[in-house]
Amino acid sequence: MNDYSKLDDYEIIRLCINGDKESxxxxxxxxxxxxxxxxxxxxxxxxxxxxxxQEVFIKVYxxxxxxxxxxxxxxxxxxxxxxxxxxxxRKKKQExxxxxxxxxxxxxxxxxxxxxIKNEQxxxxxxxxxxxxxxxxxxxxxxxxxxxxxxEISEVINxxxxxxxxxxxxxxxxxxxxxxxxxxxxxxxxxxx
Numbered sequence: 001m002n003d004y005s006k007l008d009d010y011e012i013i014r015l016c017i018n019g020d021k022e023s024x025x026x027x028x029x030x031x032x033x034x035x036x037x038x039x040x041x042x043x044x045x046x047x048x049x050x051x052x053x054q055e056v057f058i059k060v061y062x063x064x065x066x067x068x069x070x071x072x073x074x075x076x077x078x079x080x081x082x083x084x085x086x087x088x089x090r091k092k093k094q095e096x097x098x099x100x101x102x103x104x105x106x107x108x109x110x111x112x113x114x115x116x117i118k119n120e121q122x123x124x125x126x127x128x129x130x131x132x133x134x135x136x137x138x139x140x141x142x143x144x145x146x147x148x149x150x151x152e153i154s155e156v157i158n159x160x161x162x163x164x165x166x167x168x169x170x171x172x173x174x175x176x177x178x179x180x181x182x183x184x185x186x187x188x189x190x191x192x193x
Contacts, residue, residue, distance in 0.1 A: 002022065002023070004025075007026070009030070010069045010073070013027070013067060013073075017064055017065055028057055031074070031077050032057075034078070035053050035056050035077060035081050036049055037145075038082065038141075038146060039052045039056070041141050041145055042082070042089075048088075052084060052088060056077075056080060056084050059080055059084060060080055063080070072152070075148070075152045075156060078152075079158070086134070086138075124179070124182055125175070125179070128175050128178050128179065129175070132171055132174065132175070135167055136167050136171030138157060139157065139164055139167045140167075140168060140171045142156060150165055150168075153168075
């Protein structure tokens, strides 16, 4: 077995395109956690995430010849992943998207009441993320959870940079407004302003 770990992504892709199918295992090894993580956050279902991840890697394999090294491979694979999940959800007419719980650092010595309140806040935020329109949800997940830059998100969702910035800004604003309503005793929900 060859040692592919010393090669960069593009070198491995070239090997794979030229018939070295074994080299693709290195691509899977490098990107399986990223792909799975993005899918899990979008579907909130472990079983679906596993199945969709396998489908994504099949799609990646079949389209390796369409990858251009002008872009980061991680950006390209996230774009394929995101589009695949969106297509899957359209077919299934699903409207749920998972968002990793926001981490709160609990001060040492927090009372049980404070811990309970923090947990309830986490649940509220997660519900709000679920209810964001998809056009805001995906950029927020890619920015805050995957650590992609605005430019990378622009490439992934194939939208202009200005739209990406606007959607993240508006998504955050919607979340903030809804959180304020919750604090004031209002109902949980989002309304686009």
